[in-house]
Amino acid sequence: MTLSICLTVNGVRKDVMLDDPRVTLLDLLRERLDLTGTKKGCDRGQCGACTVLVDGRRINACLALAVSLDGADVLTIEGLADGDRLDPVQAAFIAHDGFQCGFCTPGQIMSAVGLIREGEAGSDPERIREGMSGNLCRCGAYAGIVEAVLDAQRLANEERRVA
Amino acid sequence: MLDIIPFPAAPHVRLGSSSGQPLTRRDGLLKVTGAATYAADNHPAGMLHAVVAVSTIARGRVTSLDVAAAKAHPGVVEVITPANRPPLAMDPDGKHGLFGFRFEALQNERVRYAKQPIAVVVAETLEAATEGARLLAPTYEVEPARIGFENGERYDPPTVGIGSPADFDRGDLAAGLGAATHLIETEYETPAQYHNAMEPHAIVAEWDGDRLTIDTPNQAILMARAGFAAFFGIPAENVLLRSPFLGGGFGSKAILAGPQILCILAARMLGRPVKLVLPRDQMFGPVGHRGATQQHLRLGLDAVGRLTALEHRAVAMTSSFDEFIEPAANASHNLYASPAISTRHSAVRADIGTPGPMRAPGEATGSAALECAMDEAALACGIDPLEMRLRNYAETDPATGRAFSAKALRECYAQGAERFGWAGRPLAPRQMRDDSGLLVGWGMGSALFPAPMFQAEARATLRSDGTALVETAAADMGQGAWTALAQIAADGLGLDIDKVEFRAGSSELPDGGIAGGSGHTATAGSALHSAGTDVIGKLAEIAANDPDSPLFGAGNAGVEARGGRLYHGADETRSESYSDILARAGLQTLEGNGKGGRDPANAEARAMFSHGAVFAEVKVDPDLGQVRVTRLVGAFAAGRIINPRLARSQLYGGMIWGLSFALHEEALHDRRTGRPMNADLAGYHVPVHADIPVMEALLVDEDDPYVNALGIKGVGEIGITGTVGAIANAIWHATGIRAHRFPIRIEDLTE
Numbered sequence: 001m002t003l004s005i006c007l008t009v010n011g012v013r014k015d016v017m018l019d020d021p022r023v024t025l026l027d028l029l030r031e032r033l034d035l036t037g038t039k040k041g042c043d044r045g046q047c048g049a050c051t052v053l054v055d056g057r058r059i060n061a062c063l064a065l066a067v068s069l070d071g072a073d074v075l076t077i078e079g080l081a082d083g084d085r086l087d088p089v090q091a092a093f094i095a096h097d098g099f100q101c102g103f104c105t106p107g108q109i110m111s112a113v114g115l116i117r118e119g120e121a122g123s124d125p126e127r128i129r130e131g132m133s134g135n136l137c138r139c140g141a142y143a144g145i146v147e148a149v150l151d152a153q154r155l156a157n158e159e160r161r162v163a
Numbered sequence: 164m165l166d167i168i169p170f171p172a173a174p175h176v177r178l179g180s181s182s183g184q185p186l187t188r189r190d191g192l193l194k195v196t197g198a199a200t201y202a203a204d205n206h207p208a209g210m211l212h213a214v215v216a217v218s219t220i221a222r223g224r225v226t227s228l229d230v231a232a233a234k235a236h237p238g239v240v241e242v243i244t245p246a247n248r249p250p251l252a253m254d255p256d257g258k259h260g261l262f263g264f265r266f267e268a269l270q271n272e273r274v275r276y277a278k279q280p281i282a283v284v285v286a287e288t289l290e291a292a293t294e295g296a297r298l299l300a301p302t303y304e305v306e307p308a309r310i311g312f313e314n315g316e317r318y319d320p321p322t323v324g325i326g327s328p329a330d331f332d333r334g335d336l337a338a339g340l341g342a343a344t345h346l347i348e349t350e351y352e353t354p355a356q357y358h359n360a361m362e363p364h365a366i367v368a369e370w371d372g373d374r375l376t377i378d379t380p381n382q383a384i385l386m387a388r389a390g391f392a393a394f395f396g397i398p399a400e401n402v403l404l405r406s407p408f409l410g411g412g413f414g415s416k417a418i419l420a421g422p423q424i425l426c427i428l429a430a431r432m433l434g435r436p437v438k439l440v441l442p443r444d445q446m447f448g449p450v451g452h453r454g455a456t457q458q459h460l461r462l463g464l465d466a467v468g469r470l471t472a473l474e475h476r477a478v479a480m481t482s483s484f485d486e487f488i489e490p491a492a493n494a495s496h497n498l499y500a501s502p503a504i505s506t507r508h509s510a511v512r513a514d515i516g517t518p519g520p521m522r523a524p525g526e527a528t529g530s531a532a533l534e535c536a537m538d539e540a541a542l543a544c545g546i547d548p549l550e551m552r553l554r555n556y557a558e559t560d561p562a563t564g565r566a567f568s569a570k571a572l573r574e575c576y577a578q579g580a581e582r583f584g585w586a587g588r589p590l591a592p593r594q595m596r597d598d599s600g601l602l603v604g605w606g607m608g609s610a611l612f613p614a615p616m617f618q619a620e621a622r623a624t625l626r627s628d629g630t631a632l633v634e635t636a637a638a639d640m641g642q643g644a645w646t647a648l649a650q651i652a653a654d655g656l657g658l659d660i661d662k663v664e665f666r667a668g669s670s671e672l673p674d675g676g677i678a679g680g681s682g683h684t685a686t687a688g689s690a691l692h693s694a695g696t697d698v699i700g701k702l703a704e705i706a707a708n709d710p711d712s713p714l715f716g717a718g719n720a721g722v723e724a725r726g727g728r729l730y731h732g733a734d735e736t737r738s739e740s741y742s743d744i745l746a747r748a749g750l751q752t753l754e755g756n757g758k759g760g761r762d763p764a765n766a767e768a769r770a771m772f773s774h775g776a777v778f779a780e781v782k783v784d785p786d787l788g789q790v791r792v793t794r795l796v797g798a799f800a801a802g803r804i805i806n807p808r809l810a811r812s813q814l815y816g817g818m819i820w821g822l823s824f825a826l827h828e829e830a831l832h833d834r835r836t837g838r839p840m841n842a843d844l845a846g847y848h849v850p851v852h853a854d855i856p857v858m859e860a861l862l863v864d865e866d867d868p869y870v871n872a873l874g875i876k877g878v879g880e881i882g883i884t885g886t887v888g889a890i891a892n893a894i895w896h897a898t899g900i901r902a903h904r905f906p907i908r909i910e911d912l913t914e
Contacts, residue, residue, distance in 0.1 A: 022290040031212075031289060036204035037197015039410070041361045042443040046844040049361060077197035086195065094191035097812045100641030102194035103361040103410025109195060129852040136844060138361045138411050139641045140819030141812060142855040 005070040009033065010079025018067060025069060026050045026061035029076060037077040037106050041136070048135030051107035051114070052076045058114035060134075077106035080113065088155045089113050092148035100139035111135045112149045121153040128153075178803070178873060179654030179725060185808035186660070190408070190645040199408045202378040203365035203440045210367070211240055213429050213439040214292040215422050216282040216299050217448060218274045221308035221514040221837020222483075225272045225281050225301050232298040233284055238291030241433055242299070243283040243425070245269045249432055252396030255421065256484075259393065262325070262386065264517055265485040266421040267449060268428070274303065275484050276516045277838040278448025283425050285437060308514045308837030312457055312478060315511040323479070323508045324490035324525055331496060333562060334503030339472025343463030345543045350460075351532035352904040353491075354829040355480065356453040357847065358521050360640075362410020363443060364420060364450050368427040369436035374401045377427065380409035382417040384636040385674040390419045395427065407668035409640035409678075414520035416640070417679050420450045447830060447842035451519030454489040455480040458532040463503075468544035468554050470501035475533065478509050482517040486510065489518060494529025494884070496562040497772060498611045499537070499555040504562065514837045520679065522820055523880040526612055527887065531824065531905060534608035534888020538895065547590065548892065549580055552609055552776075560770030568765070569867035571800035572609070572774035578861050579607075579798035583778035592899035601782040603793075604897025610775030610799065610885030612681055614867075614876035619676035619759040621690035623656060623698045627751050629727050629742040630662045633694065637667040637675035637687045641816075642879055643809035644683065650805055651688040651873065655695020655757075657724025658741075676759065681773070681877030684805060689759030689871050697755030699724045705753075706744045713737040765869045773876045775799035775863075777818065777885035780856075781893040788912035792822055792890055795858045800865040802876035807862055810878045814860035817882020823850050824883065825890040826906050848906075 003018040009029075016028065026043075029035040029052070041049030043062045050061040053075040080087045089112045092098070099105040115121045115131045122128070128149045129142075137145065193199040218225070230242045248269040253259060255268040267280050274281065284295035309315045323329050340346065366379040375395065381387045384404055392399040409416055426439035441450070456479050463472035477491035492506035521527075541551035553576065559566055580586065588605045589595065595603035621635035633652040637644045649665040656663065666672055675687045703722040706714040706729055714722060714731055721732035729744065731737035745753060780794035797818050804810045827848040831840045841847045860882070867874050887905070894912070895901050902911040 020288060020290050022294075023288075027289055030204075031206070034206070035197075036200070036206075039201070039362070040203070040440070041363070042844045044443070044843060044845075046443075047361065077195075081196055086192075090195040093195050094187050097187065097808050099188075099191075099194055100643070100812055100816060101361065101409060101411040102190070102199050102641065103201060103408075105194050106197045129855065133851040133853045136361065136849060136851060138359060138413075138849060139812075140816035140850070140855075142819065142850075142852050143815050143858050144812065146852065 003067050005067060007069060008073045010076060021067050023066045024062055025064040025066050028066040029061060035076055035078055039103055039106055041104065048111060049104050049107040051110040051135060053110060053114055056117060058111055077110060080109065087113065089148065089152040092151040096144040096148040096151065098144035098148040099141050104135060104137045108135045108137065108145055112152065115149065116153050116156055121149055123150065123153065125150060179657060181650040181653040181660045182805050184650065184806065186646055186650065186806055187808065188643060188646050189649060201362055201408050201410050202367060202380050203438065205367040205378045207367065207369050207436040210436040210438055211285050211287060211433060212289040212292045213283050213285045213426050213437050214296040215280045215425065215439065215445060216284065216296040217278040217445055218281050219277065219838065220274055220303045220305050221277040222306040223274050224304045225274060226304050227302045228282055228299045233295040236291060236295045236298055238287040239284060239295040240287060241285045242295065243269060243429060245271055249428060251394050253394050262418055264418055264519065266419065268421045268424045276448060276482060276514050278445055280421050280425060280449060283429055285429050285433060310513055310832045310834050310837050312480065312511050315513040317509060317511050320486055320488045320508060320510045323488035327490055327493060329508040331506045336472050336474055336503045336505040339503030340461065340463040343471045344466040345464040347462040347536060347540045347543055349536050349539055350903055351458045351535060353456045353528045353531060354905060355455045356521060356828045357447050357830050358413040358415035358451065359446055359847065359849065360411030360413055360415060363441040363446055364422060365440040366423045366426045367436060367438045368430040370431050373397050375427065376403045378405045379423060380412065380416050381406040382409065382412045382638050382640060382679050383677040384638055384670050386677065387419065388670040391427065394424055402670065404670040405668065406638055409638060412640035412678065413522045414524065414679060415451045417677060418451060418519055422449060443844060444842040447839040448516045452516065452830065453521035453524065454487065454518030456489050456491045456528045458491055460532060460536045462536055462540050464540055464544055468546050468551055470499055470555050472503040473499065473501040474505045476507045478511060480513055481510050482515055483512045485517040487518045489528055490525030491529035491532065493525050494533050497560055497770065498557065498609055500557040500561050515832065523612065523883045526880065527824060527883045530884035531887035534885065535891050538606065538892040539901065547588065548607055549576060549585060552576065563770055565768065565770045568769040568771040568869035569802065569865050570774055571863050571865040574863045575774055575776040575798040575800050578863055579776040579778050579796055582859060582861060583796040585778060592896050597782060602785050602897040604781050604783065604893040604895065606889045606892025606896050607776060607778045608885035608888030608892065610777055610881050612773050612881035612884060614771040614773050614802065614870050615680050615682040616686045616759065616761040616871060617676045617682055619687040619690040620673035621687065621694040621757045622673050623652065623694035623755045625698050625702065625741055625745065625753045627742055627745045629740060630664065631656050631658055632664045632666065633691055634666045634672045635675040635687050635690055636670055636672040637683065638678035639668065640678055642813055643806060644678065647684055647805045647809055648688055648691055652691040652695055655692035657699060658727050662727060681879040681881065685871055685875040685877060686759040688875055689873060690757045692873060693757030694755050697757055698753055701753055701755060702741060702744055703729055705748050706739060709747060711747060712744065713739050761871065769869045771870050773799065773801035773881045775881055775885055777889040779889035779893040781890060781897055783894060783897045783912060788909040790826060790894060790907065792856045794856055795886065797882060798861040798863050799878065799881060800863040801878050801881065802865055802867040802870055803874035804862050805875065810862060811860045813878045814882040815858055817880060818858060818860065818886045819850055819855060820883040821886025822890060824887045824905060829906050
């Protein structure tokens with residue numbers, strides 16, 4: 001049985017022939033589309049390492065079957081920077097040391113981007129902590145991550161005012 | 164007392180301009196763009212996927228596996244069981260070397276703990292391999308699981324930790340206890356904890372004849388290479404082990420594990436590359452954990468709160484077939500002055516996977532109990548907990564009587580207390596409430612961790628264009644080796660860091676030693692620095708002997724290297740760039756080598772530790788018992804800090820592990836089946852963003868001329884010590900309830 005789906009991944013349209021309906025979006029990205037930036041930490045939606053944006057919303061890619069996403073627009077960590085120009089969230093993660101081992105980082109960053117786009121980040125660190133609590137960091141880089149999200153949100157606000 | 168040390172300190176090295184700078188991570192760009200390559204991101208052509216089937220019982224034998232059903236599943240290529248598993252060159256049940264643990268590589272049908280590997284299914288896709296493993300539907304001959312301290316066989320282990328003595332005595336314990344005005348007798352229990360690095364153990368193995376390439380996260384790359392080679396009967400140099408990034412290690416990725424061996428076996432058996440990634444639940448079996456402990460302490464105190472005796476007894480849980488004894492009681496050796504110190508360890512065997520070193524092994528569990536006991540002692544003596552610690556301040560190492568290489572703990576207490584606002588803390592519990600009626604408590608704990616060095620080597624190559632390549636097989640599991648080690652290397656070479664290319668994370672490079680024990684920066688850093696100074700020494704010799712050089716006749720000692728130039732020691736106007744010196748000598752490159760290791764004379768003469776003090780504020784709901792940590796302030800003295808930005812992150816991480824230990828982490832094994840009941844990240848709690856309060860980690864200046872020439876200690880593990888006790892003590896201060904087990908739960912705090 002072959003299933004054909006069409007996805008837009010990081011702005012590029014992809015026709016995917018799936019030979020197996022069990023393939024998750026995460027495994028599709030990692031094992032079949034060579035997009036390994038998105039990480040598998042638990043494979044059951046408990047750690048957030050696989051967070052990507054689907055049609056602008058944060059999801060755990062490990063919990064989504066690829067066949068259910070025909071026509072979807074997927075944004076992964078590889079598609080976030082504009083060429084050499086980092087997304088403000090990426091730059092803020094470096095500046096605030098919002099990671100150590102880096103394994104949860106793609107998920108943290110995509111989650112932060114989603115949170116800001118949802119208008120849920122605000123300037124209250126407590127709110128950011130709640131909104132980011134689906135993304136575990138075992139190294140304990142939480143302090144830097146919250147600072148990075150605050151910083152990126154501030155920047156987004158300024159850009160909005162200018163625009 | 165004798166203040167003169169009969170051995171010289173290592174010559175004190177003035178570091179250059181890179182060390183001490185809060186540089187951002189050099190691997191930062193790779194990590195924020197998803198371009199950093201972790202083991203499981205590799206996908207060589209023709210690669211197969213392996214999935215391990217694990218036991219659902221904790222003791223007994225596998226009596227059948229439906230291999231036919233698994234093989235019939237589309238995409239399944241092979242099923243490996245004890246019946247067809249190719250031989251290994253060494254026995255997995257042998258003990259090979261200091262870090263050699265027994266492991267399961269399908270050597271027989273025996274099951275000795277739940278989630279032990281019992282078969283491997285290899286398939287064209289991950290989905291097929293996963294389903295194949297499920298179809299094996301094993302049956303067992305089940306024997307009753309022995310779970311818990313009361314059900315296992317108790318014995319006295321010959322050693323604890325990695326080769327430490329199980330027992331220790333100094334002074335007369337009975338006399339000390341007899342002389343005490345106050346006697347504190349108390350017990351603390353700590354649970355099994357699992358490392359759970361965000362990156363599950365993973366390996367991609369590929370054979371080419373008798374040459375093996377493996378991508379697998381590893382904390383001790385050259386040591387692991389030798390181990391893998393030995394199990395497959397090939398020379399170590401035939402193995403290429405790549406580990407540029409570890410997605411966390413915490414001790415669990417320093418030791419060979421059965422699944423890695425099975426993946427390599429599968430690749431050899433099938434003649435194709437194979438990838439094996441452990442699912443999260445299999446992180447609760449064959450890859451180590453922190454063993455549970457029961458600790459019993461007796462503290463004798465005189466009328467003013469000085470220890471007259473300190474006794475610490477620990478029972479540690481280990482597996483039925485191997486041992487790693489959590490050396491918890493040893494946490495009482497080096498922190499507080501006492502005329503008598505006595506520590507003992509015993510062990511209990513249970514049907515669980517073998518424990519292993521996990522971030523601050525022994526120090527974390529032991530410090531948790533000791534710091535709570537010290538608080539109990541302060542209460543009995545009616546003195547402030549910080550004053551209690553100061554009255555028992557050890558001016559020399561309590562275990563050996565040796566002088567400390569450096570000890571700025573007093574400054575840590577002072578700066579931490581000042582920053583936290585400790586002064587004015589009421590002695591009695593349940594005295595403080597916030598605006599919403601929550602109980603508020605303040606607690607503190609002392610932090611201590613050894614400052615070891617191991618062995619490492621490095622190579623530095625100066626190039627004709629004035630740049631340099633420095634190489635060592637260092638491992639970066641998040642601590643920042645890619646950055647901090649490059650900073651040290653740049654200073655050794657007298658170069659700007661941007662002129663230094665740093666290669667690490669591969670077994671092709673000189674042995675970078677172990678990323679563990681909080682000794683990697685000191686050890687690999689010393690090797691890199693001395694490789695740099697070796698090159699500079701050679702370069703200086705060339706220049707000094709070259710009549711055309713402005714440095715002619717300067718002699719080695721009379722030359723200073725900085726910014727890519729050598730300067731005459733007595734005349735700054737006489738200088739020459741590295742490139743010019745090399746060009747005139749007709750050299751494309753100039754190579755130097757270095758080693759890192761402790762000066763044995765200093766090691767013999769001095770006790771070497773990092774120190775710290777942690778202060779915690781908690782709020783507890785008086786009706787519901789819910790605890791929130793609202794503030795954490797740590798102050799740490801750990802020698803020279805190479806990169807304050809990264810060191811602070813390490814300390815935060817350690818303190819968060821302390822918070823996790825105090826309030827969250829606990830693996831629970833079902834007493835009937837022996838299965839871990841919470842083998843996932845929803846049931847096994849680690850802190851999330853919302854659990855983490857406002858934190859501060861103060862870096863207290865400390866000049867340590869004895870640890871090594873660079874004055875470097877380590878910051879990877881100390882943060883967890885002190886923090887557990889500080890939080891537990893704050894909970895007591897808020898509620899008046901002393902919890903005697905970790906993690907502290909709501910039910911411990913409701914009456």
